[in-house]
Amino acid sequence: MSDLRIVISGAGGRMGRALISAILDTPGLALAGALEYAGSGHLGEDAGLMAAGRPAGVKVTGVDAALPAGDVVVDFSTPAASVGLARRLGASGTPMVIGTTGFSAADLAALQEAAGAIAIVRSGNMSLGVNLLAALTRRVAQTLDESFDIEIVEMHHNKKVDAPSGTALLLGEAAAEGRGRHLDECADRGRDGVTGARKSGDIGFASLRGGSVVGEHVVIFAGPSERIELAHKAEDRQIFARGALAAARWVKGRPAGLYSMADVLGLADF
Ligand SMILES: NC(=O)C1=CN([C@@H]2O[C@H](COP(=O)(O)OP(=O)(O)OC[C@H]3O[C@@H](n4cnc5c(N)ncnc54)[C@H](OP(=O)(O)O)[C@@H]3O)[C@@H](O)[C@H]2O)C=CC1
Numbered sequence: 001m002s003d004l005r006i007v008i009s010g011a012g013g014r015m016g017r018a019l020i021s022a023i024l025d026t027p028g029l030a031l032a033g034a035l036e037y038a039g040s041g042h043l044g045e046d047a048g049l050m051a052a053g054r055p056a057g058v059k060v061t062g063v064d065a066a067l068p069a070g071d072v073v074v075d076f077s078t079p080a081a082s083v084g085l086a087r088r089l090g091a092s093g094t095p096m097v098i099g100t101t102g103f104s105a106a107d108l109a110a111l112q113e114a115a116g117a118i119a120i121v122r123s124g125n126m127s128l129g130v131n132l133l134a135a136l137t138r139r140v141a142q143t144l145d146e147s148f149d150i151e152i153v154e155m156h157h158n159k160k161v162d163a164p165s166g167t168a169l170l171l172g173e174a175a176a177e178g179r180g181r182h183l184d185e186c187a188d189r190g191r192d193g194v195t196g197a198r199k200s201g202d203i204g205f206a207s208l209r210g211g212s213v214v215g216e217h218v219v220i221f222a223g224p225s226e227r228i229e230l231a232h233k234a235e236d237r238q239i240f241a242r243g244a245l246a247a248a249r250w251v252k253g254r255p256a257g258l259y260s261m262a263d264v265l266g267l268a269d270f
């Protein structure tokens with residue numbers, strides 16, 4: 001069988017480089033393109049040298065040169081870039097895996113629309129561990145009543161630009177779903193000053209930033225005289241790269257639609 005040809009969008013970033021390195025190390029996968037924006041200082045570099053210190057024979061290019069050779073596009077860039085790319089891929093029918101976070105409600109609506117034309121897997125976290133944690137969070141939230149307050153604490157490196165993290169929101173959505181609610185109705189995304197007592201049923205978020213932390217999340221169920229904590233600690237970005245590449249294999253040939261990592265990992269009915 002021929003190799004799956006993957007185009008990486010956001011190629012020069014932390015995740016872009018982790019993905020290129022993983023593709024070069026994985027039999028059955030081929031790097032077909034490495035995409036950056038028009039003014040990027042990486043344009044023209046060999047993507048393999050940039051990411052892994054060994055040539056791949058694929059240059060970092062703009063969108064026009066990068067897209068045509070790919071079976072699947074894997075995108076870890078910025079919300080505006082991801083939305084633009086998803087719209088553009090509608091014309092070729094090329095499926096897409098999106099790991100980017102920090103989307104607005106309007107961005108998410110645009111991705112939903114784009115998924116009318118192509119298959120898209122989108123997840124705020126591509127790792128097996130976090131997606132299992134989300135399934136556990138849904139179960140625990142379903143089991144406990146609202147005398148248990150749900151708080152989600154996350155910590156990331158000091159270069160991260162969005163908060164709460166995409167993972168924290170994914171976990172919050174799982175908790176809200178477990179309670180039969182929608183996160184938009186009950187999220188408390190930041191406290192400062194005299195905020196008043198905590199509202200029962202809210203799902204609270206707190207974000208810490210510092211150093212080189214890859215990504216840590218704790219879901220706290222704080223009840224009367226006892227507390228349950230479910231936690232995940234990412235030690236290496238390769239866990240996200242592995243998940244994204246599994247999603248790339250899975251999404252090729254799927255009908256148009258918006259899919260999650262729970263679909264890819266078979267956790268949807270967990
Ligand atoms: N779902 C998951 O499992 C994970 C998701 N993420 C998310 O992925 C995203 C990227 O993270 P990370 O790699 O750490 O961030 P980086 O800032 O290191 O990488 C983003 C890259 O995208 C580039 N870029 C900017 N605009 C465009 C464009 N129009 N087209 C193509 N590339 C563009 C940036 O270039 P420049 O730097 O020059 O602006 C940069 O090289 C974030 O939203 C992050 O939260 C991260 C890890 C795991």
Ligand SMILES: O=C(O)C1=N[C@H](C(=O)O)C[C@H](O)C1
Nearest residue numbers: 101124125160165166167215
């Ligand atoms: O920006 C990051 O680094 C990460 N972003 C994702 C998020 O927003 O949750 C996933 C991971 O935690 C790392």
